[in-house]
Amino acid sequence: xxxxxxxxxxxxxxxxxxxxxxxxxxxxxxxxRLTLVDVIEPGRPAGFAGRVDASAVDIxxxxxxxxxxxxxxxxxxxxxxxxSAEAELDFEKGYGINLEGTRALFEAIRLAHLxxxxxxxxxxxxxxxxxxxxxxxVIPDDxxxxxxxxxxxxxxMSELLLADYTRRGFIDGIGIRLPTVCVxxxxxxxxxxxxxxxxxxxxxxxQPAILPVPDTVRxxxxxxxxxxxxxxxxxSIDLQPLGARRSLTMPGVSASVGEQIEALRSxxxxxxxSLIRREPDELxxxxxxxxxxxxxxxxxxxxxxVAETTFEEIIRVHIEDELxxxx
Amino acid sequence: xxxxxxxxxxxxxxxxxxxxxxxxxxxxxxxxRLTLVDVIEPGRPAGFAGRVDASAVDIxxxxxxxxxxxxxxxxxxxxxxxxSAEAELDFEKGYGINLEGTRALFEAIRLAHLxxxxxxxxxxxxxxxxxxxxxxxVIPDDxxxxxxxxxxxxxxMSELLLADYTRRGFIDGIGIRLPTVCVxxxxxxxxxxxxxxxxxxxxxxxQPAILPVPDTVRxxxxxxxxxxxxxxxxxSIDLQPLGARRSLTMPGVSASVGEQIEALRSxxxxxxxSLIRREPDELxxxxxxxxxxxxxxxxxxxxxxVAETTFEEIIRVHIEDELxxxx
Numbered sequence: 005x006x007x008x009x010x011x012x013x014x015x016x017x018x019x020x021x022x023x024x025x026x027x028x029x030x031x032x033x034x035x036x037r038l039t040l041v042d043v044i045e046p047g048r049p050a051g052f053a054g055r056v057d058a059s060a061v062d063i064x065x066x067x068x069x070x071x072x073x074x075x076x077x078x079x080x081x082x083x084x085x086x087x088s089a090e091a092e093l094d095f096e097k098g099y100g101i102n103l104e105g106t107r108a109l110f111e112a113i114r115l116a117h118l119x120x121x122x123x124x125x126x127x128x129x130x131x132x133x134x135x136x137x138x139x140x141x142v143i144p145d146d147x148x149x150x151x152x153x154x155x156x157x158x159x160x161m162s163e164l165l166l167a168d169y170t171r172r173g174f175i176d177g178i179g180i181r182l183p184t185v186c187v188x189x190x191x192x193x194x195x196x197x198x199x200x201x202x203x204x205x206x207x208x209x210x211q212p213a214i215l216p217v218p219d220t221v222r223x224x225x226x227x228x229x230x231x232x233x234x235x236x237x238x239x240s241i242d243l244q245p246l247g248a249r250r251s252l253t254m255p256g257v258s259a260s261v262g263e264q265i266e267a268l269r270s271x272x273x274x275x276x277x278s279l280i281r282r283e284p285d286e287l288x289x290x291x292x293x294x295x296x297x298x299x300x301x302x303x304x305x306x307x308x309x310v311a312e313t314t315f316e317e318i319i320r321v322h323i324e325d326e327l328x329x330x331x
Numbered sequence: 332x333x334x335x336x337x338x339x340x341x342x343x344x345x346x347x348x349x350x351x352x353x354x355x356x357x358x359x360x361x362x363x364r365l366t367l368v369d370v371i372e373p374g375r376p377a378g379f380a381g382r383v384d385a386s387a388v389d390i391x392x393x394x395x396x397x398x399x400x401x402x403x404x405x406x407x408x409x410x411x412x413x414x415s416a417e418a419e420l421d422f423e424k425g426y427g428i429n430l431e432g433t434r435a436l437f438e439a440i441r442l443a444h445l446x447x448x449x450x451x452x453x454x455x456x457x458x459x460x461x462x463x464x465x466x467x468x469v470i471p472d473d474x475x476x477x478x479x480x481x482x483x484x485x486x487x488m489s490e491l492l493l494a495d496y497t498r499r500g501f502i503d504g505i506g507i508r509l510p511t512v513c514v515x516x517x518x519x520x521x522x523x524x525x526x527x528x529x530x531x532x533x534x535x536x537x538q539p540a541i542l543p544v545p546d547t548v549r550x551x552x553x554x555x556x557x558x559x560x561x562x563x564x565x566x567s568i569d570l571q572p573l574g575a576r577r578s579l580t581m582p583g584v585s586a587s588v589g590e591q592i593e594a595l596r597s598x599x600x601x602x603x604x605s606l607i608r609r610e611p612d613e614l615x616x617x618x619x620x621x622x623x624x625x626x627x628x629x630x631x632x633x634x635x636x637v638a639e640t641t642f643e644e645i646i647r648v649h650i651e652d653e654l655x656x657x658x
Binding site: 095114136145146147148149150151152154157160161164165167168171172248249 | 422441463472473474475476477478479481484487488491492494495498499575576
């Protein structure tokens with residue numbers, strides 16, 4: 005089986021590559037070839053016996069998507085995206101990559117389909133940013149697409165494209181609306197959602213963390229391990245039962261910041277919690293105030309997608325996967 | 332006030348031009364200039380004292396949308412579209428006009444906005460084709476976008492663009508999800524929805540009509556007069572109360588084919604009804620089976636949008652507007 009990952013240099017892309025190499029198979033098929041692309045050349049995962057092609061590709065540049073499609077991967081993971089904050093700051097870049105890049109990829113596949121009937125499985129990472137306030141406290145699967153950012157708009161538009169290209173028979177597509185991935189490894193970043201990871205990650209490492217919102221703020225989370233699990237599961241199951249609705253909200257943990265902090269206390273004690281410094285930030289509060297609090301992801305759950313069920317579990321996954329099991 | 336109509340040569344475009352000329356004003360402002368464009372040069376409405384520029388423009392061709400925007404209309408009615416059946420048959424043409432054409436128009440406005448702060452009111456005709464089965468019998472305003480055609484996909488994507496360009500301050504946009512317009516004047520056409528008009532229009536004119544679906548099929552209708560009313564109202568009201576959700580399902584009449592026929596009988600008698608010939612068509616039944624039966628268009632109603640309330644009324648509007656009041 006030949007698998008392509010577009011956006012392979014990002015955190016999710018790297019973890020997905022490593023998982024595929026570790027598993028050696030996907031949905032019961034041996035993986036013997038990986039095509040890894042990103043706007044910068046992705047690293048090669050260690051320990052893979054098959055062929056790896058890694059290269060710098062910008063799918064929004066005419067002709068570039070066709071280079072990937074020309075190798076006829078069986079499965080394409082399309083993870084490439086300009087993130088929320090950058091897409092908001094740079095309108096043209098956001099639409100260029102997140103909308104036109106996706107459309108260029110799907111068009112390259114459609115033209116290949118017209119040539120020889122090529123029809124890959126395409127797993128697309130969408131986001132719960134396709135939803136925006138006002139929303140019910142628990143959002144059902146049939147809630148309308150109401151993004152409040154350009155990023156969310158581009159993801160919602162791509163979901164619609166994915167469904168139509170699938171309906172027309174050009175791809176066998178599935179869109180995975182990722183919860184806010186937490187605890188993200190690595191350095192703090194300036195994403196509005198960054199503090200959700202920061203208030204866990206930094207104290208576990210003995211570092212101070214800033215909390216810009218009140219403890220009552222509630223949001224929807226899953227670990228990086230679960231995010232990779234969603235992608236693997238999406239590429240492993242029969243997608244026919246999805247019918248025409250090809251994008252699914254993924255399961256996750258609905259936790260308030262207060263509950264996050266209590267989970268940290270129960271695992272790492274008072275000293276860790278004392279490293280969290282409250283510095284209210286009006287802008288972050290305003291952005292986060294429009295975000296989803298919880299979902300009832302019944303379709304995904306019935307199809308076998310699973311995430312953590314408590315925030316403690318999310319913290320333990322971070323400790324296992326990033327801190328060698330010790331704090 | 333300067334008003335541009337893109338798609339001015341179609342049925343709705345012509346009726347809208349005529350209505351604007353007849354009213355002489357829009358939202359309390361005198362109309363002194365009309366810019367009418369379509370892929371073929373639109374006719375000029377009779378009896379208008381102001382300036383009329385009519386020309387052939389394809390907004391999907393680079394640079395063409397900028398020609399319209401360059402004249403800085405205060406209000407732009409964007410009605411141009413490849414219709415449902417054609418967009419399904421010609422994938423590239425549908426996306427070319429319905430998605431890329433809309434995006435080219437919005438981009439031309441955005442660039443003008445960056446130049447001089449230009450921010451027109453944009454009234455976009457969307458469609459209830461943004462919804463597809465499975466659906467509840469009565470569809471609420473917050474139901475998700477689930478198109479089952481490329482046309483519906485392109486309309487849904489354009490709705491999302493409209494909301495984002497509005498949120499970013501480039502346009503003041505509103506999307507109007509038109510019910511199936513009925514009774515359409517003119518000749519029978521091959522649209523899957525054509526029979527809804529045909530079984531009324533032809534018998535009223537003493538002509539036979541073919542009914543390809545069972546009497547139990549239920550759908551959502553409004554007259555051409557109401558459709559024009561929606562557009563005029565949309566351009567006349569303060570759009571601020573819409574918030575971020577800029578597309579509205581319009582009110583209409585939920586009628587089964589059986590109820591349509593009873594309405595015809597009550598107005599035009601048994602002889603008219605006897606001109607309807609039942610010729611079941613599996614393909615049409617399959618297509619129409621995925622369509623919406625009824626809506627609860629509470630947002631539009633609360634903003635003052637009004638349609639007919641009975642199918643008899645829809646037939647009487649046809650007799651008044653198209654048949655000189657007599658049958």
